[in-house]
Amino acid sequence: MATTERNFVQKVWDFFCSLKLTIFLLISLALTSVIGTILPQGPLPPEYVAEISPIKLQIYTKLGFFDMYHSWWFIALLYIFSINLISCSIKRLPHVFKFITEPTTILGESLRNSFSLKKELAISASVEAGRDKLAEFLAKEFATPVVNEHNGEYHLFAQKNAWCRLGVYVVHLSILVIFVGAIIGSLFGFKGFVTIVEGSSVSSIESRNGQQIPLGFDLRCDQFNVTFYNTGSPKEFKSILTVLENGQPVKDYTNVRVVVNDPLTYKGFTFYQSSYGQATEGGEHFFTATRRSGGAPEQFALSEGGVATFKDGTTFKLLETTPEVRQFMPDFSGPAARIEVTFKGKSPQTFIVLKNYPEINAQRNDELTFNYLGSNAKMYTGLQVAKDPGVWVVWLGCALMVAGIFIAFFMSHKRVWVIVSKGHIRMYANANKNQAAFQMQFDTLADKFTNLKI
Amino acid sequence: MTSSILFNVTTIAYMASMVVFFAYLASKNKTLGLTGSIIAYVGLIIQTAAIALRWKESYDMGVGHAPLSNLYESVVFFSWTIILIFAFIDIKYKYRVVGAFVVPFALLGMTWAQLGLNTGIEPLVPALQSNWLLYHVVTCFLGYAAFAVACGISIMYLIKAKHEEGGSASPGGLMAMFPPIRILDDLNYRAIMIGFPLLTLGIITGAAWANYAWGTYWSWDPKETWSLIVWFIYAAFLHARFTRGWVGKRAAWLSIIGFAATIFCYLGVNLFLSGLHSYGNSKM
Numbered sequence: 001m002a003t004t005e006r007n008f009v010q011k012v013w014d015f016f017c018s019l020k021l022t023i024f025l026l027i028s029l030a031l032t033s034v035i036g037t038i039l040p041q042g043p044l045p046p047e048y049v050a051e052i053s054p055i056k057l058q059i060y061t062k063l064g065f066f067d068m069y070h071s072w073w074f075i076a077l078l079y080i081f082s083i084n085l086i087s088c089s090i091k092r093l094p095h096v097f098k099f100i101t102e103p104t105t106i107l108g109e110s111l112r113n114s115f116s117l118k119k120e121l122a123i124s125a126s127v128e129a130g131r132d133k134l135a136e137f138l139a140k141e142f143a144t145p146v147v148n149e150h151n152g153e154y155h156l157f158a159q160k161n162a163w164c165r166l167g168v169y170v171v172h173l174s175i176l177v178i179f180v181g182a183i184i185g186s187l188f189g190f191k192g193f194v195t196i197v198e199g200s201s202v203s204s205i206e207s208r209n210g211q212q213i214p215l216g217f218d219l220r221c222d223q224f225n226v227t228f229y230n231t232g233s234p235k236e237f238k239s240i241l242t243v244l245e246n247g248q249p250v251k252d253y254t255n256v257r258v259v260v261n262d263p264l265t266y267k268g269f270t271f272y273q274s275s276y277g278q279a280t281e282g283g284e285h286f287f288t289a290t291r292r293s294g295g296a297p298e299q300f301a302l303s304e305g306g307v308a309t310f311k312d313g314t315t316f317k318l319l320e321t322t323p324e325v326r327q328f329m330p331d332f333s334g335p336a337a338r339i340e341v342t343f344k345g346k347s348p349q350t351f352i353v354l355k356n357y358p359e360i361n362a363q364r365n366d367e368l369t370f371n372y373l374g375s376n377a378k379m380y381t382g383l384q385v386a387k388d389p390g391v392w393v394v395w396l397g398c399a400l401m402v403a404g405i406f407i408a409f410f411m412s413h414k415r416v417w418v419i420v421s422k423g424h425i426r427m428y429a430n431a432n433k434n435q436a437a438f439q440m441q442f443d444t445l446a447d448k449f450t451n452l453k454i
Numbered sequence: 455m456t457s458s459i460l461f462n463v464t465t466i467a468y469m470a471s472m473v474v475f476f477a478y479l480a481s482k483n484k485t486l487g488l489t490g491s492i493i494a495y496v497g498l499i500i501q502t503a504a505i506a507l508r509w510k511e512s513y514d515m516g517v518g519h520a521p522l523s524n525l526y527e528s529v530v531f532f533s534w535t536i537i538l539i540f541a542f543i544d545i546k547y548k549y550r551v552v553g554a555f556v557v558p559f560a561l562l563g564m565t566w567a568q569l570g571l572n573t574g575i576e577p578l579v580p581a582l583q584s585n586w587l588l589y590h591v592v593t594c595f596l597g598y599a600a601f602a603v604a605c606g607i608s609i610m611y612l613i614k615a616k617h618e619e620g621g622s623a624s625p626g627g628l629m630a631m632f633p634p635i636r637i638l639d640d641l642n643y644r645a646i647m648i649g650f651p652l653l654t655l656g657i658i659t660g661a662a663w664a665n666y667a668w669g670t671y672w673s674w675d676p677k678e679t680w681s682l683i684v685w686f687i688y689a690a691f692l693h694a695r696f697t698r699g700w701v702g703k704r705a706a707w708l709s710i711i712g713f714a715a716t717i718f719c720y721l722g723v724n725l726f727l728s729g730l731h732s733y734g735n736s737k738m
Contacts, residue, residue: 019697023690030686030715037676037727069674182672191670229517229577237580260580261667272669273580386669394671398658405651 016087025081032077036068082179085172096165105157106150107417107428117429117439119446123420123454127154130420133454141445142416156418165432167407174404177397184390192385194271196221197279198378201244205269205385215269218244222255224276224379226323232330236260237273239381258383268387275382278323283377285321285337287353290369299373313344314368321375325354332357337372414438416445425454457511458573460504461530465568467497468537468561475554482631487550491541494557498537505534508575517577522591525724526571531591532720533563535599539648543603547641549633555606586663594656594681598716600649601688604642605713608706611638615703639702642709643695650688657681676727680719687712 015021040048044066049057064071104111112118123130131147131154138145138158145158192213194205201220204212223240236259243253243266250266258264263272288297289310300308308316317340322328325336334356342348343366353361353372362369412433419426427449431438471493478486508521521527540556543549567573614632632638660678665671672678691708694700 019693022693023697023700026686026690026693030683030690033679033683033686036674037679037723041674069679231577233577233579235577235580236583259583261584261586263666263669270669272667274668384669388665388669388671391665391671395662398661401654402651402658405654409647409651 013087016083017091018084019088021080021084022088025077025084029077029081032068032074035065039065039068041067041069078179082176085175089169089172093169096169100162100165103146103157103159103162103415105146105148106155107157107419112426112428115428115430116435117442119427119449121425121427121450121452121454122423123425125454127152127420127422130154130425130454131156133452134418134420134425137449137452138416138418141448142414145416145418152422154420156420158416160414161411162413164407164411165413167404167409167411170400170404171408172404174397174400177400178394179397181390181393181395181397184393185388186390189386189388189390193274193382194219194385195275195277195380195382196241197380198222198224216267217250218247219266219271220244221381224381226276228324228326228333230330232326234327237276239273239276239383241271268389270386272384272386273381274384277380277382278321278375279378279380283375285318285375285377286373287316287318287337288371288373289316290371292365292367292369297371310368312367315342316370317341319350321372321377323375323377323379325352335372335374339370341366341368341370343367412438414441457504457508460500460507461564461568461573464497464501464504464533465561465564467493467500468533468557468564471497471553472557472561475551475557479551479554479628479631487553490553490557491544491550494537494553495541498534498541501530501534501537505530512575515575517575519578519582520588520591521575522587523578523582524572524576526567526573528591528595528720529563529567529571532595532598533560533567535595536560536563536602539596539599539603539645542648543641543645547644549637549641551631551633552603552607552610552641555610556603559602559606581667584663584667586659586666590656590659590663593652593659597649597652597656598720600645600652601684601709601713601716604645604649604709607638607642607645608709611635611642611706612703612710614638615706635702639705642706646688646691646709646712650685650692653681653685653688657685676723677719680715680723684712684715684719687715 039060052060060066064073068074125133134156135145135147138156143158143160145156148155148157190207190211190213192205192207194202196202196219198221201218202215203218204214207213220242221239222242225236225238225240227235227238229235239258241256241258241264243250243256243264253264253266256264258271258273260273263270265271284301284303286299286301288299290297298310302308302316302318304318304320306318310316319338319340321335321337323335324333326333329336329352332354334354336352336354338350338352340348340350351364353370355372355374358371361371412431414431415429417428419428427446429438429442429445471490474486474493475490477483478490505521508527509518512518512521522531536556537560540553540560543552610632614629614635617629618635633641657678660681661671664673664678687708691705691712694705694708
């Protein structure tokens with residue numbers, strides 16, 4: 001009974017220590033990750049729901065495909081991956097430690113034959129004189145050797161970079177550190193969003209799961225600005241923000257310029273420029289209507305969606321406005337309004353009136369010419385807000401990973417043995433990686449070695 | 455002299471290099487092999503000058519930025535990195551014939567860029583106005599290029615292995631030009647040893663940039679996810695080398711699949727999927 005139990009435990013242990021499992025997991029993670037790049041993730045857009053068959057929708061939802069990177073099976077894969085990583089390391093680390101701390105200083109017959117790098121030299125001096133000379137030689141040309149006597153021969157052993165055998169375990173550890181950082185972030189951090197109208201301030205933000213999170217201070221938007229290149233593509237989105245404590249502006253956090261790629265961080269909260277728009281409340285837009293037959297222009301004000309009716313029965317509806325038309329019409333700039341005008345007894349027509357180009361507005365040659373004078377509407381800025389106490393752990397993991405990969409790939413454990421016997425000396429060498437490069441180093445060493453006059 | 459003329463000269467140089475390498479394959483004349491390499495290096499130098507000139511031209515236009523901001527510029531840079539990595543492997547390991555399987559990738563890129571893509575210099579949109587752009591793009595593309603070279607070598611491996619299996623190992627044939635499969639397997643591994651650390655750095659710099667610009671180092675955006683998929687495949691490749699039954703042919707296939715995933719990550723994601731890296735696709 002006890003043996004079958006041990007057998008079972010042994011089998012489980014072997015399963016988790018296996019490199020085949022590692023390859024299986026890496027390929028499974030690669031294959032399953034594809035799903036989330038094809039199917040929409042998070043809240044589903046209604047068009048998608050309308051398009052997909054109900055059965056498919058049900059199956060996909062059950063399998064967690066619409067939030068697959070947080071689904072139980074994907075997280076389970078990551079856990080198994082971590083266990084595999086830890087098991088492999090636990091199994092192999094003691095051997096590696098032993099290899100580093102207790103190197104083979106006396107080279108046995110079978111090992112000697114397994115090395116391809118070797119060199120022999122005849123000597124006339126005594127074994128002791130040879131030993132001292134060679135110890136000096138190795139210390140100067142390679143590394144200080146350990147000297148042992150064995151069956152009347154002297155075995156000299158020298159090594160370099162033994163610790164680089166740990167590089168791969170540093171990489172394994174770094175992955176676990178990154179996971180820990182991610183877990184800290186998901187437990188103690190949050191992501192949210194806030195919009196602030198110019199001139200007003202906020203004291204809390206809304207997190208992604210709909211929770212209101214108090215900031216503990218106030219954040220005011222003094223101004224928002226967007227500029228465009230001549231091509232019509234945006235050049236800069238800029239918010240001017242001020243942090244307020246108890247209603248007072250905080251020094252060094254007053255009139256801070258926040259643009260994309262240059263956020264504001266205060267008390268662990270970071271605010272990122274993300275979106276913008278025109279505030280709807282209270283925003284009035286001003287227009288003039290001029291009769292072709294003459295007379296003074298008539299001025300009127302409307303908010304978006306509002307309708308004005310003229311004496312002759314013509315109706316004017318304000319559909320939408322923009323403070324900068326360049327992004328839609330690259331040849332023009334400045335504010336513009338899209339309006340719907342219905343002359344009495346005619347069908348409605350929709351067109352755009354520009355603030356900076358009254359002559360273009362006049363080209364329509366309608367009974368009434370409309371001009372847009374602009375608006376007193378304020379802009380709002382949309383800021384992404386994040387707090388992630390785990391991010392430094394993630395960076396630590398990344399640094400470990402880069403260092404570990406560098407050590408594991410580009411450094412090798414180099415070992416040299418010299419056996420001094422009566423009448424001759426033999427030198428053997430081995431590197432655990434990049435044998436070709438080490439061969440050249442060994443050849444230089446061997447040249448110097450053969451020139452030794454002992 | 456404008457950069458676009460130099461880019462055309464580059465394309466012609468890579469074309470000539472490829473033709474000479476093919477002639478080398480057919481004739482086994484060593485001088486041709488050397489000529490193929492030299493033409494590729496001349497192309498590399500001209501392309502380097504062209505990239506520097508385009509950089510300067512963008513400053514002259516008042517929209518100064520590193521030429522890495524749209525699809526055209528990235529394809530050109532990708533070709534440049536492929537030849538750079540090829541030069542490194544050629545000089546270090548001296549298996550000239552590899553050029554016949556690697557230079558075509560660079561030529562393909564340059565031809566597509568010069569004939570099929572919008573070559574205009576455009577100002578940087580706000581999302582790209584950061585120094586991280588340079589670090590992120592350079593590391594990613596050097597990594598991609600090393601994978602391209604590894605893919606070329608793996609194709610050679612499979613051809614050679616198939617030939618050897620067929621048993622028709624005529625000593626004077628085309629196959630005699632190919633390095634032994636043991637060497638090809640090793641070169642494949644070495645190219646991936648260059649690419650994997652660079653891809654890792656590329657993903658990390660991307661995460662650092664995302665965190666700096668948006669407050670999230672990882673958001674499972676399709677581009678990010680695909681870069682991770684590529685990373686998983688090459689991680690599997692690296693572990694496969696220490697596992698019985700996974701060396702040789704399977705490793706070569708993993709390398710080819712890895713490069714296919716790399717190309718999907720680079721182009722496919724922008725063409726077929728939507729996400730944060732959308733500035734790459736509208737410029738076609």
